[in-house]
Amino acid sequence: MRLSAVIIDDEQNNIDNLRSLLAEYCPQVDVVAGAGNAAEGKSSILQYSPDLVFLDIQMPGKNGFDLLQSLPNYDFEVIFVTAYDQYGIQAVKFAAIDYLLKPIDTDELKRAVEKVFLKSRQKKQNLQLENLLQLLHHRQKKEEHRLALPTAKEIRYVRTADIVRCESSNSYTSFYLYNGEKLLVSRPVYEYEEVLKDYGFIRCHQSHLVNLKYVKSWVKEDGGYLYLEDKTEIPVSRNKRELVRMTIERGI
Amino acid sequence: MKKEIFILLSVFLSAHARAQLIGSFASGDFDKGDKHVYYRNCIGCKEFLIDYIPNTVGYTGMFAEEKSKFLDSVCRAHIAKNGNRVRSTLPGINYDSAGVQFFVQGLTPAKAPDFEYRVLEDDQRELVPWSPVTRFVETEFDATYPTDPEMASLGTFKTGWGHYLSVDVRKKGSDTIITTSTVVWKETSPVILGVFSNKSLNDFLTVFKKQWQHEFVTSSTSEERKKKDSLLLLRNDFLSGDNNLIFYLDNKIASKEIVEYKLTGPGGTTPWKPNDFDFNFIWLKDLPPGKYMLQVRFSVQRHKVTDYPFEIRPAWHQTAAFKIISGSLITAFFAFIFVLFRLWRQQQKLLAVELKNARTESRLGMIRSQLNPHFVFNALNSIQGLMNKKDIPAANKYLARFGHLVRDSLMGKNADSVSLDQEIHLLDTYLQLEQLRFNFRYKIETDPDLPIFETEIPSLLLQPLVENAVKHGVSTLYENGEIGLLFKKQGKDMVAELSDNGPGFDFAPPFEGYGFRLTTERISLFNELSGDRTIYFQVNSDPGKGTHVLVIFKNCL
Helix, strand or coil, X not given: CCEEEEEECCCHHHHHHXXXXXXXXXXXXXXXXXXXXXXXXXXXXXXXXXXXXXXXXXXXXXXXXXXXXXXXXXXXXXXXXXXXXHHHHHHHHHCCCXXXXXXXXXXXXXXXXXXXXXXXXXXXXXXXXXXXXXXXXXXCCHHHCEEEEECCCCXXXXXXXXXXXXXXXXXXXXXXXXXXXXXXXXXXXXXXXXXXXXXXXXXXXXXXXXXXXXXXXXXXXXXXEEEECCCCEXXXXXXXXXXXXXXXXXXX | CCCCCCEECCCCCCCCCCCCCECCECCCXXXXXXXXXXXXXXXXXXXXXXXXXXXXXXXXXXXXXXXXXXXXXXXXHHHHCCCCECCCCCCEEECCCCCEEEXXXXXXXXXXXXXXXXXEECCCEEEEEEEECCCEEECCCCCCCCCCCEEEEEEEECCCCCCEXXXXXXXXXXXXXXXXXXXXXXXXXXXXXXXXXXXXXXXXXXXXXXXXXXXHHHCCCHHHHHHHHHHCCCCCEECCCCCCXXXXXXXXXXXXXXXXXXXXXXXXXXXXXXXXXXXXXXXXXXXXXXXXXXXXXXXXXXXXXXXXXXXXXXXXXXXXXHXXXXXXXXXXXXXXXXXXXXXXXXXXXXXXXHHHHHHHXXXXXXXXXXXXXXXXXXHHHHHHHHHHCCXXXXXXXXXXXXXXXXXXXXXXXXXXXXXXXXXXXXXXXXXXXXXXXXXXXXXXXXXXXXXXXXXEEECCCCHHHHHHHHHHHHCCCHHHCEEEEEEEEECCEEEEEEEECCCCCCCCCCCCCHHHHHHHHHHHXXXXXXXXXXXXXXXXXXXXXXXXXXXXXXXXX
16 A cells, blocks of 8 residues: 655755655655645645645745645645744644654654554544644634544543643653543653643643642642642652742642 | 727716817817827716716727717617616717726725626626726826826726627615716728719819818708718719729728728729728729729728729720720731731742842853754764765764754753653764764663653753763774763662763863863752752763763652
């Protein structure tokens, strides 16, 4: 089985470079078109209906997200490619979609393509992408944003308000949800700390990331811990106390 | 001092009386110096051999100012039982519980055998039946009648409160009692006639001035009586400011020891104490609001007490409600001030700490490790070399790694700390790139117990040290060069051990290694901010033996 791919990047050099890298490292990918801007990209996608789109986020005029939003449906996989884009990458991470950073690491390229290869055996609506576009569309309505959690079985989309806390166990992170459910995700906790810190989460301990919304009280005895609504006690590291204090003062 | 002081109670009918008589009461001279009062009277005695019977009543210092009612009843009883007495006598009053001595003037030892005497209680019970007179004393206390050097002493007698004793003398063989003397043991306590406050001080002075005037005391006319009654008010209720009270007593006194009082009030109870003045009033000053009980008694009759309850109303600002409200307001006010002060001080402290932290952080930011420009361009040069060797896969690989490194280094500016996993990844990338140039071997090991995804360390802290190991350690050894980096767990601490087999150096002043200096300064700034999560840094290097760097991250696990 082969994958058809469209590369959208405002620099022709980058398109050529990726094309040759794919030819060298991912021979199962057929690059059917290259597009230099959002409009071209849209028509290429509509024309070729590719399995995979390599999409640069930062482009003059309409950017990669705008392009996606202008499409009627998403029956393809996307690998974002960017040089340096803090905000865009945050959203992409939040939606758990693969991305490549320039200059492209061939190992990462191979890994990302491999994942697409596994997923696109059955061609179906790309929920991850829809979720990403949803949250980009409602940027201000943070409570509506759903964090994509790739578990072993499936990708779960969870509203951040429903996450009580996260607990790290080595390179895995367990999510404890409001309804009592526990989800195990194969990503280190610091990645979620970075993604969730703008959603009222605080890393009060090296193993714990807590949603401040569920903090009932900060008990300062026994070295200090946070007492959560689900009656769990989450320790506060000594070096995190100042951070916890400042965050709580700013208002839970 | 001998307290036997003699009062010779006068008998009213005396023609020779020197005493000043007030109404129906006996009164007399008042010797201020000795506090002795002598009363004498003289019965028209010439017809009889016997003059009269003086008696000695203990001196109480009280001016007998009895209501005639009482005496009248005693007198009536006494006179009714006059029997064969030649004349009736008014009884004398004894306020003391002590006995009274009776003498018969003119009854000399020579005359005595012809006379006999008896003592009657209440004119009924015979305490002493008719008996001969056998004892005599010198008649020293009446110089007016120095005719007889001696007179009869009949003895000392006493009876209970409210009873009276009569001593009669008659000629033997005769029924006629020629002379008699009666003393009543009168139980009494001070009577409060009126209470005056500072507002009615004038009334008090009017009453007090007039009390010695016969007319006023006897209140002969109804007008006078009315006037007196209008002045003498027994008030029990006083306003808050009306708190200097004068309790006016009916019994005139000779000295302040005679009246004793005790005050029970909101401040507790004062013990019984003598009056503060030699006059018949008690003056209580500056009484705080509350309910009081004033008790008054004569020192000679301590068992008999007059109670006088009264109350001083609190002013509006003295009421309990007001006190509670104002007290809580004042407390709240001071608590508020205190809290404000605390907050302010905390704020100041916080500001100071924040300022210091900000300064430290900005210094940290300034010296935060950046990739050494020397390294950056050498790495680019190496990649160029790979391209020229047409080693495209290697060029791709290292270029991507270099990209990561530059990105991490740039991102490191925004993140104080990174996970150990990320830092190791960065160091690995760095070493791979350096390996391209110098072809040394390296090994990064981590203790399996170490939670590398959770442990946080200051970003790029170790990079300058690793760079030192490359530059000053293995760079000249090429394929013989070896660098080891080991992360291990030591209780709550994490230890990073970096070693190289390079030439080593003399790590003594004036050693000026840029990387070490940078790291030392950064660590000391970090330690200022991080409480107990300090970092300990140590370099061991000897020429020829390689270099060992030890970085201990205290309490980071």
